[in-house]
Every structure is written in structure tokens, then in C-alpha cells.
Amino acid sequence: MLRTLRRFVDPEVDRHLLASEGEFIIDEVVKHWWTLVLPICGLAASVVCFLAMIVTGAAWWLFLLLGLVIDVWAVVRMFRVHMDRFVITNMRVFRVHGVFNQHLATMPMTRILDISVEQPFLGRLLGFGHFIFESAAQDQGLRVIRYVGRPEQRDLIIQRVIQMAGLRTNLAHPR
Structure with missing residues (x-):
């Protein structure tokens, strides 16, 4: 296994x-490490989305969803580079x-x-x-x-x- x-x-x-x-x-x-710059920027953008959840009130779930989508995209892209x-x-x-x-x-x-x-x-x-x-x-x-x-x-x-x-x-x- x-x-x-x-x-x-x-x-x-x-x-x-x-x-x-x-x-x-x-x-x-x-x-080359340069291929990881865009996914890392994506991870930083997702953190901004998660922080925005604090101040958005009822629309917090939109920022949560956007942050999670960006995180999944960035992790998949980083894994593709690794492989x-x-x-x-x-x-x-x-x-x-x-x-x-x-x-x-x-x-x-x-x-x-x-x-x-x-x-x-x-x-x-x-x-x-x-x-x-x-x-x-x-x-x-x-x-x-x-x-x-x-x-x-x-x-x-x-x-x-x-x-x-x-x-x-x-x-x-x-x-």
C-alpha cells in the first residue's frame, strides 16, 4: 500500500x-524555482481571501470558496512541477x-x-x-x-x- x-x-x-x-x-x-512563483502568489492571495472573510459580514462564504479554489489550484500546480x-x-x-x-x-x-x-x-x-x-x-x-x-x-x-x-x-x- x-x-x-x-x-x-x-x-x-x-x-x-x-x-x-x-x-x-x-x-x-x-x-527551475521560477515555476513556483505563480502558485506561491496564489497561496498568498488565498490568505488575503481568508482574511477578508472577517470584514465581509454575510458574504464571508464567497471569500471562503474563492480562497479554497485558489488553494487547490496552487497546490495542484506545485505538485505538477514536483512530478x-x-x-x-x-x-x-x-x-x-x-x-x-x-x-x-x-x-x-x-x-x-x-x-x-x-x-x-x-x-x-x-x-x-x-x-x-x-x-x-x-x-x-x-x-x-x-x-x-x-x-x-x-x-x-x-x-x-x-x-x-x-x-x-x-x-x-x-x-
Whole structure:
């Protein structure tokens, strides 16, 4: 029972590894803290609604209902952020996300043709960006990964894994 419950509160990325093939996690990426700002503002707004109940008289129940709706929205949004993981292994990259229905998208390192890192102005200030993967497949389940913290460093990690696997030739030392 406890194991089943744990699957709903932890993304458990380890269970998606091909351990028998020697796959191991190099980096597990959680969403950047910026994705939690709006839900936290929602929680603050719900506190204001609850405080407004004191002075509104007969309409107190409207503020109670509004505060509860905002709380549920904020908690669900925060939980969705918690359950969204992007994982870099020695063999592939994959993303696990979803609260009730969990979705897994995988791309082997051999299929990655190009990685673009997009950093909007706010992302440059706060240290996040978005990954855009290009592969040989026309339609893929893993194309855009949003709100990746330290995107330049993570891009270098992926490039290093691809290089170490021998999937790309070393331009500095031709064979």
C-alpha cells in the first residue's frame, strides 16, 4: 500500500533505468524555482481571501470558496512541477511527468542531432532556459523541455555524454 502511494508523490525515475544494461543517471533536472512563483502568489492571495472573510459580514462564504479554489489550484500546480523530471543518463535523455497519469518520453543519445538552448531575458537573469531537441524522427515525444536550471551547464553535460559514447567525432583529435 505504501509503495503504491509513494508512486503518486514521487516520480521514481530510477525505475525507468535499464540497470541491466549499465545505464545510470548523470543528472536529474527538476524545474527551475521560477515555476513556483505563480502558485506561491496564489497561496498568498488565498490568505488575503481568508482574511477578508472577517470584514465581509454575510458574504464571508464567497471569500471562503474563492480562497479554497485558489488553494487547490496552487497546490495542484506545485505538485505538477514536483512530478516533472528531466533525466540525463549515459545512454539517453528522458522526461517523466504527470500526477495521476504519468507520461514518459525517451530519446537515445544516438538520435539527438541538435540541441538548441533558448534563454529569454528573464531566464538569463534568473538562470533558466528551455531545451529544444532535434532528432531524425519527424514526430517525437521529447522535443521541448521548459524551465531548465543552469541550461548551459546541462547542455555541456549532454554534449560530453554524446562525445564520451563516441557518437560524434572529436574535431580536435581526428581519428
